[in-house]
Amino acid sequence: MGSTAMTIGMTELEHCTLAAISEHQPCSAYDVRQVFARSPTPDWSGSTGAIYPVIKRLAGRELIEIEAEAKGPRGRRNLSITPQGAAALRAWIIGIEPWMAKASPDPIRTRVSFLDQLKSHDERIEFLKAARKLTEGMIQELVPEVESYRSLSTPEYLAGRGAIAQLEARRVWLCELADFYSNDGR
Amino acid sequence: MGSTAMTIGMTELEHCTLAAISEHQPCSAYDVRQVFARSPTPDWSGSTGAIYPVIKRLAGRELIEIEAEAKGPRGRRNLSITPQGAAALRAWIIGIEPWMAKASPDPIRTRVSFLDQLKSHDERIEFLKAARKLTEGMIQELVPEVESYRSLSTPEYLAGRGAIAQLEARRVWLCELADFYSNDGR
DNA sequence: GGCTCCATGTAAGGAGTTACATGATTCA
DNA sequence: TGAATCATGTAACTCCTTACATGGAGCC
Numbered sequence: 001m002g003s004t005a006m007t008i009g010m011t012e013l014e015h016c017t018l019a020a021i022s023e024h025q026p027c028s029a030y031d032v033r034q035v036f037a038r039s040p041t042p043d044w045s046g047s048t049g050a051i052y053p054v055i056k057r058l059a060g061r062e063l064i065e066i067e068a069e070a071k072g073p074r075g076r077r078n079l080s081i082t083p084q085g086a087a088a089l090r091a092w093i094i095g096i097e098p099w100m101a102k103a104s105p106d107p108i109r110t111r112v113s114f115l116d117q118l119k120s121h122d123e124r125i126e127f128l129k130a131a132r133k134l135t136e137g138m139i140q141e142l143v144p145e146v147e148s149y150r151s152l153s154t155p156e157y158l159a160g161r162g163a164i165a166q167l168e169a170r171r172v173w174l175c176e177l178a179d180f181y182s183n184d185g186r
Numbered sequence: 187m188g189s190t191a192m193t194i195g196m197t198e199l200e201h202c203t204l205a206a207i208s209e210h211q212p213c214s215a216y217d218v219r220q221v222f223a224r225s226p227t228p229d230w231s232g233s234t235g236a237i238y239p240v241i242k243r244l245a246g247r248e249l250i251e252i253e254a255e256a257k258g259p260r261g262r263r264n265l266s267i268t269p270q271g272a273a274a275l276r277a278w279i280i281g282i283e284p285w286m287a288k289a290s291p292d293p294i295r296t297r298v299s300f301l302d303q304l305k306s307h308d309e310r311i312e313f314l315k316a317a318r319k320l321t322e323g324m325i326q327e328l329v330p331e332v333e334s335y336r337s338l339s340t341p342e343y344l345a346g347r348g349a350i351a352q353l354e355a356r357r358v359w360l361c362e363l364a365d366f367y368s369n370d371g372r
Numbered sequence: 373g374g375c376t377c378c379a380t381g382t383a384a385g386g387a388g389t390t391a392c393a394t395g396a397t398t399c400a
Numbered sequence: 401t402g403a404a405t406c407a408t409g410t411a412a413c414t415c416c417t418t419a420c421a422t423g424g425a426g427c428c
């Protein structure tokens with residue numbers, strides 16, 4: 001199968017763009033940007049400087065087709081996925097690799113790993129409290145947003161639940177840390 | 187306090203480097219690289235192309251001091267943190283912001299959000315099984331590695347527990363997803 | 373006529389990566 | 401003396417970001 005070879009050297013963003021086009025076709029690059037920007041857990045900004053070059057590269061690999069509505073340099077372009085594109089997309093989803101299972105970087109966890117650089121247990125407990133508050137705030141923001149996807153898109157909803165699970169795990173962990181340092185770090 | 191101003195425009199990597207120097211001083215840039223590379227949850231490769239420029243910038247801001255052991259262009263340089271550096275480090279740790287609490291990007295979760303692009307429930311269940319296996323493998327790798335930090339460094343150990351908690355949350359979530367699709371996605 | 377969205381694109385810059393280049397030290 | 405490890409550094413590249421530039425369509 002050529003589908004894996006097709007995928008070599010392609011980034012996550014390129015594949016996500018391909019996936020978004022597949023789901024919403026026929027759609028414009030602008031639509032794709034909206035999808036990324038409005039996602040409850042946006043990994044990318046959906047910036048023009050990224051999307052339009054990506055679209056070009058996908059078209060160059062013949063994974064998508066671009067059809068101009070009007071002649072002329074401006075105006076909406078309708079994007080659709082090709083059979084090769086659909087194959088590459090499935091291959092990308094299925095082609096899961098060990099590195100993808102790694103714990104993803106977390107700025108709060110990073111700071112925790114340097115917690116002994118603070119002066120006192122009080123400072124540490126203060127930090128942990130602030131971190132927990134922020135995490136709880138994020139959960140409260142995310143839950144209704146994800147819930148709004150419940151009837152809209154099952155996979156997006158389920159992915160959102162995964163994001164919430166990640167945050168919930170951090171919340172619990174931060175509580176345990178606070179307990180630990182409250183008991184004078186024994 | 188100038189400590190926050192000192193920190194403006196500095197990246198996570200720059201701050202982590204500062205923190206690593208603070209913990210291991212006097213140490214070399216090479217030592218810092220080892221710390222990053224050998225960390226149980228390496229967010230950065232510790233590549234030379236990143237570290238040495240970072241060291242220069244930190245020295246430029248007078249957050250660290252560089253002392254050459256031998257004269258001449260080659261040979262070990264001993265790094266140590268300055269009082270301003272220590273202040274900036276504490277300010278960075280404490281100065282936690284809302285965006286840091288966001289769910290971090292996860293390639294597996296990304297794929298789940300496009301799961302309806304697969305052809306059948308069987309394919310989806312197969313994917314979820316593979317994802318769970320990889321996550322379980324990563325947990326089994328990580329647990330002993332983190333456990334080895336237990337007596338070495340409390341904060342690093344606790345951060346490692348946080349990484350494991352994240353993976354464990356994903357494992358449970360993937361199990362729930364598999365159940366969902368096994369029940370024909372009702 | 374001007375405001376707001378829709379829509380496409382380029383330019384410059386930031387922040388890391390890999391690959392390359394160099395040399396010192398240690399030890400068998 | 402030769403190999404491994406310690407150690408520093410640069411060059412080229414990747415991939416994304418922000419900021420800028422352009423223009424059409426609907427509508428009040």
